[in-house]
Each structure stands twice: as structure tokens, then as C-alpha cells.
Amino acid sequence: MMDLNIEPTHSQPNQNEEKHVKVLILGTGPAGLSAALYAARAELSPVVLTGMQHGGQVSLTYIVENYPGFPDGVSGTEMTELFQKQAEKFGAILEYDTATRVNLSQRPFRVETYNTTYLADTLIVTTGATPRHLEIPGERELTGRGVSYCATCDGWFFKGKEVVVVGGGDSAVEEAIFLTRFANTVTIVHRRDELRAGAILQERAFGNPKIKFIWDSVLTEIVGKDAVKSIRIKNVQSGAEQEFQTDGVFIFIGHTPNTELFDGQLEMDSAGYIVTDKLMHTNIPGVFAAGEAADPVYRQVVTSAGMGAAAAIQANHYLDDLAADTSPNKAALKHP
Ligand code: NAP
Numbered sequence: 001m002m003d004l005n006i007e008p009t010h011s012q013p014n015q016n017e018e019k020h021v022k023v024l025i026l027g028t029g030p031a032g033l034s035a036a037l038y039a040a041r042a043e044l045s046p047v048v049l050t051g052m053q054h055g056g057q058v059s060l061t062y063i064v065e066n067y068p069g070f071p072d073g074v075s076g077t078e079m080t081e082l083f084q085k086q087a088e089k090f091g092a093i094l095e096y097d098t099a100t101r102v103n104l105s106q107r108p109f110r111v112e113t114y115n116t117t118y119l120a121d122t123l124i125v126t127t128g129a130t131p132r133h134l135e136i137p138g139e140r141e142l143t144g145r146g147v148s149y150c151a152t153c154d155g156w157f158f159k160g161k162e163v164v165v166v167g168g169g170d171s172a173v174e175e176a177i178f179l180t181r182f183a184n185t186v187t188i189v190h191r192r193d194e195l196r197a198g199a200i201l202q203e204r205a206f207g208n209p210k211i212k213f214i215w216d217s218v219l220t221e222i223v224g225k226d227a228v229k230s231i232r233i234k235n236v237q238s239g240a241e242q243e244f245q246t247d248g249v250f251i252f253i254g255h256t257p258n259t260e261l262f263d264g265q266l267e268m269d270s271a272g273y274i275v276t277d278k279l280m281h282t283n284i285p286g287v288f289a290a291g292e293a294a295d296p297v298y299r300q301v302v303t304s305a306g307m308g309a310a311a312a313i314q315a316n317h318y319l320d321d322l323a324a325d326t327s328p329n330k331a332a333l334k335h336p
Pocket of ligand 1: 299
């Protein structure tokens, strides 16, 4: 089962070789690979760490239909491959490695990974987000045994079966529609009586005979020993509880940003999203953030890609200013 977390700690002292880089990018989702493209075209030879989930969440998406330039849609995997190919063509260097510890109080910034210690003049954080869990009995135990957070990865296992989708947003509805390729019936359980998803997706879901809805309801337990057998559902209006037979439970209830690595170093909001200004600056000059790790609002492939490009442009300006600054205190260069 996928794990989008970037491991926050490393128990062994890092004995690895040190590499000095001008631009280090953490993450290879749309934000990271767009930042890589722009930094590479500025001849900064960016190094990009893939983290635990190369390509980020979009790489697990069956089809992306709202990224300009692809009128027939494009699979998340293909999109990641194209982004990567384009960034590498101009000199970006991808490393299949994960940051385990950062020190942003020294210059260059120190980023330890499983294999290497990077000394980076600028850092672009695009570590993305991880699907949120329901935190109910049975969820953790049955993950990979019928509980899933990725329809593209696991949908095939539910050929001819009954599945439940939890959530009412774009992800839940889009993935529910995708799951109708395999499952007999897809039942969307939503905690309110109207969907949050956009109009086009709603229309498609309401028009799909394989999709059913259970409104105003939350799951209280996922039941099963070696595989999911049923769920317990509570109606939030009446308080009534029922058991509902199902073979699978797909959970799409939003995301948590992957920013633990920067706790106490980068300014974050109460939900853990990195705070940036309009120019993608974080509170530390020379550290930029883009994509879902810093975006609690839009969280689209196109907006993440745009943020990544902007972060790389600003990183380039920062390096230019750093090179031009002759003062002995140039490491503490302030935002322009
Ligand atoms: P989202 O928009 O935050 O929706 C989360 C859904 O889960 C909501 O319906 C929410 O209910 C429900 N929920 C949250 N916590 C819950 C809990 N503890 N128990 C039960 N239900 C819970 O997340 P998302 O669908 O993953 O979308 C994230 C972003 O990506 C959005 O900006 C979305 O537009 C975008 N996206 C776009 C597309 C597309 O355009 N094709 C596809 C996927 C995602 P409430 O509605 O009651 O809050």
C-alpha cells in the first residue's frame, strides 16, 4: 500500500558523502518537476529527490482531464513521465532518495537523505500531501486487505465486487466513477446530503447506474478479519446505526501536508501547510515552497505546476542576488 510520507527522522548518524548543489528540490509531483524544469533551464543543475512516492499523488490518478494541453486527458503516470523527461532534457538530476533530516539554520542548507548529505544554496520544498485517514476501528488493520486510498492502484482487485467510497469531494466522486469499471456497485457514503465535488463530476456520478449514495452518514467501524466484510454506518441526523456488507472501502476524505520534516524550522498554518508569500518565499530566505505542501486552497495539478515554476524563478533571483552581494553577511540575504 502506498505511503506518501517523507520519513521525518533518521536513527543512524549520517555518514554519507556531502554534495554541494545550487538548487535542491524535494518531491517529484507536478510542483517539483515544474520547478526542476525551470531551474534546469536557468542552468542551475537542480537535484530533485523523489521521496517515497515518485510523481506524487497525480502519478496514482487514472486520468487527468483538466490539465491544459491534453484535450483527451492524460494518465497520471504518463503525465509524470512527460514532466520528468522534459526536466531531465534540460539538465535536472533525479535521485531516488528521501530527505530524512534538514537543518535550515546553517548556510548552505543541510539536507540529509538515506544516501547523501546535500549542502544546498537554495531549497524548494514540494513534498505534497498524504491522504487523510478516518481513524476508526478496523481501518488500519484492514488497509491493503480491502481498505484503500488509491483506486488506480487497487481497483482491479474488486472486479465483480461491492465497494464503498467515503467522501463527497472531487477525489471521492472521480474515483467512484473509475471504480465502476470493476465493481458491481459503488456506494458513496457521505457525511452530508450534498456533494462537494464539481458539477460535471456530480452529473456523471448521478447518471451512472452503478453508483448509489448513502447520505448524512459516517463510518464508525470497518469489520473483517483477513478481509473487509462490512462497515458500520451511523446516520448523523437520526443517530441510527446499520451494518452494510461490502468487499472494499476506498477512503477519499482530503489530505494532510507532508511537512513534518520542517517542524520548528518553517512557518506553517494550523493544518501544517507551509506558509509562503506570493513569491513562494517561506520565512527562511533561500527556502521556497510550492504545490500541495503549501497550498490548502487550490490543490490542482495546474496550480501546483505553476507554483513550482514560480518557486524556481524566485530561487534563481535569490542566487543571482546572493552572487551579486559582496557583503560578508551575504548568507543572511533578505527577501527582495
Ligand atoms: P476535499 O475537497 O477536501 O473533500 C474531502 C471530502 O471528504 C469532503 O466531501 C468532506 O466532507 C469529506 N470528509 C472530510 N473529512 C471527513 C471525515 N472525517 N469523515 C467523512 N468525510 C470526510 O478533498 P479531495 O476530494 O481529495 O480534493 C482535494 C482537492 O483536489 C480539491 O481542491 C479538489 O477540487 C481537487 N481535486 C480535483 C479533481 C478534479 O478537478 N478532477 C480531482 C481530485 C481532486 P464535506 O464535504 O462535508 O466537507
